[in-house]
Amino acid sequence: MKVSYFPGCTLNTTGKGFDNAVRAATAAVGLELIELAEWNCCGATYPLIVDNMLELAAPAHVLVAARNQGSTVTTACTTCYNVLKRTNKFIREHPDERERLNAFIEAEYQGEVEVKDILHLLRDEVGFAAVQEKVQRPLKDLKVACYYGCMVLRPPAEVAYDDPDHPRSLDDLMTALGAMPVDYPHKNECCGAYLTVSAPEVTREMVYTILKSAQLAGAQAVVTNCPLCQFNLDKRQAEMAQFHAGFQSLPVFYFSQLMGLALGLDASEYGWERHYIDVRPLLNSLGL
C-alpha cells in the first residue's frame, strides 16, 4: 500500500532518527510512504481563537499539497496529525470560512483528503497481526510503558481513533512485537508540551509524575509516538535526581525504533545519539 507522507519540521530535524525508523519499519510491513513533493510547517498548534484564519493557512496549504498527490496523507508527528486533522474537519464543516481560506491561499480545497496518523494506518490498514508475522527478534521480556500524550487522543470528537481514556494502539503494537506493556494510569496525561520552553521546571514535575507511575507499574522503558513527548520525557530526566532523591532513569523510545529493532532492520540511523538517557544498556541486556 502506498500513502502520502508528511514528515513535518521536527521529524526533519531533531526527530530525524524517528523519521528514519518510521520509513524503514513501515516499508518492512508493506506500507510505502511517499513524501509530499512540496510541504511546509503545519504551524505546530491548532488555533484556539475563533476566526483566526491566518493560522489555518499553513496547515491548509499542506492539505492542498496532499490532495494533489493522493486521497490519504499520513504523518508520524502527533502534533502535525492533530493540526492537520482538525484543520481538515474545520474546512469540511465551515463553508463560509472555507471560501475565505481558499481565497487567501489561492486554492480550491473542500477537505477531500483523509488525514490519518501512522499508528492508525499500522493498526487498521496493515494490521498488528501482520506486523507480528514479520518479527525477527521479539522484544522478549521488555516491560514497556506506552505513552500516548494528548495529540492523537484529544479532543476525541476531532482526532481520536482510539479510546481517549484507555488507548490501546501502542500497547497492542508492543504486544505484537513481543514486548510486555505495563498498565499504568498516566499513559494519556500531558507531559507539558511546549511549556518546556517557558516553564521547564513545571514540565519536569509533570514528567516525574508520569515516569514514577510507569516505574511503579514495573516499566523498564517508556515508548511513545510523539516527538515532543519523547523530548520532554527524556531530556527532563537529566536533572530529575536533584529534585527527587533516588530517581532512577528510564530510557524513552519512539515506537518506530522498537519496531525496527524487532523486525530485524538495520537500526544504525535511528538517532540513538540524540537520546539523553542512554538506551544501549537496556538493549544490550535484552540482546537487541
Add this chain to the structure above:
Amino acid sequence: MRVRLSGQSVHNELVRRVEEYSGQDLMACYQCGKCAAGCPVAFAMDMLPSQVIRFVQLGLVDRLLDSKTIWLCAACQTCYTRCPKGVDLSRIMEALREIVMFEKGSYINYDAISPRDVMEWPQQAFIGGFRKYAV
C-alpha cells in the same frame, strides 16, 4: 474575597472579548470542578481552571490577567474532554492570553533562550511555544 456584582459589571467589555475570542458559552459552566480535578498542571497554578471560568462569569476578567495560570495551560484538552457541559476551557485560556499580549506584547523572553536550547528543542516546541506566548 468580597465582590460587588451588578448587571453592568458582569457584562463588561473584557467579558465580551473573552466570549468573542473563545466562542464559548461562559454561562454553561456550573462549577462541577472536573476541569480543576483533572488538570495536569493545576499543581503549579495560582488559580484553578474552574476558578478562571468562575471569575469570567462574574465579570472579573481583570483579576485573571496577572495570573500565572493562563500561561501554564498547555491546551492538552483534558478539561474539555471531561467537561459535562462541553466548555472548551483551553479556548478561554487562549482568549485571556491574547488579551494580555494585545496590551503588553510577547510573554516569552527571547533573550533568555540559550544557543544550546536552540539546538536541542524540537521544532514543534519552538513554533508551538512562540505561537502561544508571542505576538
